[in-house]
Every structure is written in structure tokens, then in C-alpha cells.
Amino acid sequence: MKNDLDSKTILSVYEYIQKHGEVTPEGKFFDGITAFSDIDAYTIYFQGSGVLMRYGFHNTYHLDYEHDKHKDDFIAKIDAIKKQIDSD
Numbered sequence: 001m002k003n004d005l006d007s008k009t010i011l012s013v014y015e016y017i018q019k020h021g022e023v024t025p026e027g028k029f030f031d032g033i034t035a036f037s038d039i040d041a042y043t044i045y046f047q048g049s050g051v052l053m054r055y056g057f058h059n060t061y062h063l064d065y066e067h068d069k070h071k072d073d074f075i076a077k078i079d080a081i082k083k084q085i086d087s088d
Helices: 008-021 068-085
Strands: 028-030 033-037 044-048 049-054 060-064
Touching: 008 033, 008 044, 008 068, 033 068, 044 068, 049 068, 060 068
Parallel strands: none
Antiparallel strands: 028 033, 033 044, 044 049, 049 060
């Protein structure tokens, strides 16, 4: 499975979740992913499938997870949302 996420995908998925997601105390939730940002929206976060992703400075991201399966499930969810965006 391709495990690279490009900036365009990350930002478009974030915007889509912000627009279509359900409001929760943690952020907006859509299709297994919660998206939120820090107070100044400089760093955005995705959380789901046992993964926390930080995206920000110089368009870089970092994934925190314990098992490769968590990472694979998380990226599959991001890819599925991106496919939904592309088909809309």
C-alpha cells in the first residue's frame, strides 16, 4: 500500500471533513477520522484507527502509531475520503 500522503490530499481531506463531518468534542468526525487544528490553525491533526497525524510546518506530516496495521487502516480511510471528494 502506498503510504505517502501528499499535501493536496491532506488539505482537501481536512477541508472535506470540516465541511461534512459531525461535530464532536475532539473536532469534526467523518468516516472514522477526526480532524481538528491547534488554536491558530497552523497545525492540523487527523486521528483514527490508532493513529495521530500532525501536519504543519513546511508541509510535513508525522504519524504516531504502535502497529503498522493501524497506519495502513488510517491511510486507507484517508484514501477513501479522497476518492469520495474526487467523485463529488
